[in-house]
Each structure stands twice: as structure tokens, then as C-alpha cells.
Amino acid sequence: MPELPEVEAVRRALQPVMERARFERVLVRRPDLRVRLPRKFAARLEGQTVQTLGRRGKYLLAELSSGDVLVMHLGMSGSFRVEIDAKGTTPERFDDERSPGAAHDHVVFRMSAGATITFNDPRRFGSIALVSRKDVQCHRTLGALGPEPLGPEFDAAVLARACRGKKTSLKAALSDQRVLAGLGNIYVCEALHRARLSPRRRAGSIATSTGAPRAPAYRLVTAIKKVMNDAIRRATAPQENRPDGRDAADLPNRFCVYDRDGRRCLTARCTGTIRRIVQAGRSTFFCPLCQR
Numbered sequence: 001m002p003e004l005p006e007v008e009a010v011r012r013a014l015q016p017v018m019e020r021a022r023f024e025r026v027l028v029r030r031p032d033l034r035v036r037l038p039r040k041f042a043a044r045l046e047g048q049t050v051q052t053l054g055r056r057g058k059y060l061l062a063e064l065s066s067g068d069v070l071v072m073h074l075g076m077s078g079s080f081r082v083e084i085d086a087k088g089t090t091p092e093r094f095d096d097e098r099s100p101g102a103a104h105d106h107v108v109f110r111m112s113a114g115a116t117i118t119f120n121d122p123r124r125f126g127s128i129a130l131v132s133r134k135d136v137q138c139h140r141t142l143g144a145l146g147p148e149p150l151g152p153e154f155d156a157a158v159l160a161r162a163c164r165g166k167k168t169s170l171k172a173a174l175s176d177q178r179v180l181a182g183l184g185n186i187y188v189c190e191a192l193h194r195a196r197l198s199p200r201r202r203a204g205s206i207a208t209s210t211g212a213p214r215a216p217a218y219r220l221v222t223a224i225k226k227v228m229n230d231a232i233r234r235a236t237a238p239q240e241n242r243p244d245g246r247d248a249a250d251l252p253n254r255f256c257v258y259d260r261d262g263r264r265c266l267t268a269r270c271t272g273t274i275r276r277i278v279q280a281g282r283s284t285f286f287c288p289l290c291q292r
Contacts, residue, residue, distance in 0.1 A: 001076045004058060004149065004182030005231035010080060011055045012236055017082055017115035018062060022049045025110035033106060034075060035127045044068065044130055045109075057145045057181030061136070068130045071142070075125030081105075085114040145181040149224050154180070156221045160213035163203040170206070170220075171199035171279050180224075186258045187227055189285045193257045194223035196267070198291045199284045200277075257285040265290060 002010070026042035038044070049065040062070035107119040107128060119128065137143055146162065147154040162179045163170075173179050174188045183191070192199050197206075197216055206217040234254055256266045261276035265287040272289025 001184055002058065002074045002078075003184040003187050003231075004055075005187070005228060005235045007058050007060065007074065007182070008055055008232050009235035010074070011053060011060055013082065014060070014080060014117065015053045017084070017111060017113055017117065018050045018109075019053050020049065020051070020113075021115070022047065022112035023109055024112050025108075027108040027110075028106070029108070030106040030124075032124070033121065033127050034073075034125050035129060037107075037128060038130045041128075041130065045070070056142055057148070057177060058184075059142060063133065067133050069133050069136050071127075071129045071131050071136075071139070072119075073127045075121060075123065075127065077123040078119065078121040078126030081118045081120060083116045083118075085116075144178050146177060146179045148181055149183060149228050154221070156213035156217040159221055160207035160217045161211045163217075164207040164209075164211040166203035168203050169199060169279060170197060170201045170203045171284055173203035174224075175280075175282075182228075183224070185282050185284075186255070187224075187231060189258045190231075190256060191220065191224045191227045193267075193286060193291060194227055195219040196290050196292065198288075199279065199286050201292075257287065259285065261285055 023045045026045045028037060028042055031037040031041070044066070045064075048068075050070075051063045051065060054061045054063070058073060060070075060072040062072070064070060102118070102120065104120050104122040104124075105118045106121055106124070109117040109119075111117060119126070131139055131142075147158055159180070163173050166173055170192065171188055174183055174191070175185065189199065195216065197220060206214050206220065208214060231254075257274050260274045263274050265272040265274055267287065267290045270287060270290040272287040274285055275288055277284050277286075
């Protein structure tokens with residue numbers, strides 16, 4: 001599933017063709033995504049202008065001139081495809097015809113700036129919703145999200161308070177979107193490795209009984225920010241017409257521990273070997289020698 005860096009890459013790719021552009025036509029080819037599209041979805045979008053395109057955790061948020069917010073989540077296999085008209089003009093046809101390889105193109109947005117944006121999702125775990133701007137903060141999912149890992153409000157004290165008294169593993173705590181927004185299985189593994197902390201370590205161990213941060217909390221926050229910034233730089237590197245945040249060519253070299261079980265640990269002076277274990281049904285990769 002795309003995590004914060006990949007979703008941020010999607011946001012940056014879509015921003016030039018969506019922000020300050022108007023929805024001229026909206027075509028719904030399949031409304032039953034993970035959550036069914038709202039009633040009169042196309043009618044509520046057409047004619048509205050995207051004022052800003054932001055991100056909260058793994059969600060894309062397009063604020064509209066109508067006062068609604070278009071909330072988009074990629075799920076496990078969702079992506080956006082952008083096609084620009086050569087002359088920036090609206091084509092004469094915009095109907096249900098599609099290319100042979102586009103069986104999973106579920107929603108198509110035709111923008112006033114001359115771009116056609118198509119949401120493709122083979123597994124249909126993604127979602128697109130319309131929420132009133134005043135209700136975004138109390139939305140059932142968005143309202144429960146923890147701080148942004150790269151936001152100014154996130155520091156060791158915030159993380160320690162969130163983990164205080166938790167008997168669950170550090171891996172599980174960091175994967176909880178209520179503790180920290182946007183991290184998932186991949187980057188939790190990477191951050192824990194950089195901080196040299198075991199994923200099996202009890203989450204509450206990074207805080208004192210009063211919720212003050214211990215030394216591991218400071219290391220972990222520094223590691224999370226470093227891993228996130230590095231991943232965003234990779235994900236937003238120039239990619240030809242691929243606003244999905246993924247770069248298949250870079251996969252073998254982009255991670256230190258994730259999907260590297262049986263290989264040598266890359267930490268300097270460490271002679272350990274990366275192991276894979278299963279926690280809460282998800283694969284965890286770590287070095288048992290340098291991660292304590």
C-alpha cells in the first residue's frame with residue numbers, strides 16, 4: 001500500500017493539473033469502490049474549481065470552490081494517470097470508450113486546463129469521497145489521524161506521550177495511524193532500523209512513567225524524519241507520466257531492511273543478517289544484532 005512518501009509524490013504530480021482548474025466533465029465508470037461513491041457525485045463536482053490540493057497522512061484532499069473537500073485514498077493498488085491535450089483544448093469526445101488496457105479505470109476527471117485525470121484501481125480498495133469542509137476534522141478517518149511525521153508539531157515529546165504505557169510492540173504502535181499519520185509497514189521497518197530499535201520492543205519503553213521521552217524516542221523521531229524525507233526525494237524524482245509515486249527501477253536499492261531478509265545488514269560495522277518475522281499479520285524486517 002502506498003505510504004506517505006508515495007502519496008506526497010502523487011500530490012505533487014497532480015497539483016499542476018488540478019489546482020486552480022475546474023472540473024469540466026466527470027465520468028463515473030464504476031461507483032462501487034471500497035466505499036461507494038456519493039450520490040450525484042459527478043454533478044456535485046462539475047463546474048467546481050480545485051482551490052488547493054493537500055495531503056493528510058495517506059489521503060489527498062482537494063478543497064473545492066463549493067465548500068466541499070474531495071478526499072481520495074489510493075488503497076493498495078490505486079493510481080492516477082494524467083493525459084495532457086497537445087493544444088490544451090477539450091476534445092470533442094469524452095465518453096465511455098477506453099483503451100484496451102484500462103479495464104480498471106473507474107473515475108475520469110476532465111479539467112479545464114486541458115488535462116484528463118483517470119483513477120485506476122484493479123483491486124478497488126481505494127476510495128473517493130466528498131466531505132463538507134467544516135466536517136473534515138470530524139470525519140470518521142481523518143479526524144482520528146495522529147500528527148504528520150514531518151510537521152512542526154511532531155517531536156520526541158509528542159511520540160513519547162502517544163506511546164506512554166503501551167504494551168504493544170513499537171512496530172505496531174508506529175503503524176497505528178492514530179499515533180502517527182502516514183507511516184506503514186515499509187517505512188516503520190526502515191525507521192526502526194535507522195534508530196537501531198527492535199520492532200519487538202515494547203512501545204511504552206520509549207517514555208517514562210510520566211510520559212517524558214527517553215533517549216530512544218529522540219533517536220526514533222530523528223530516524224522517522226530522515227527516512228520520510230529521503231523517501232519523498234526518491235518518490236518525487238522525475239518520472240515520465242507516472243503520478244503514482246512508484247519507481248520500479250529503484251526498488252532493489254531503496255531500502256535498508258525491507259524485503260531484504262537473509263542479506264547482510266547495511267549498518268556500518270554491523271555483521272548481522274536481516275531477518276523477517278510476522279507481527280499482526282504483516283512482515284517485519286530487521287537486524288537482530290544492531291536493533292535492540
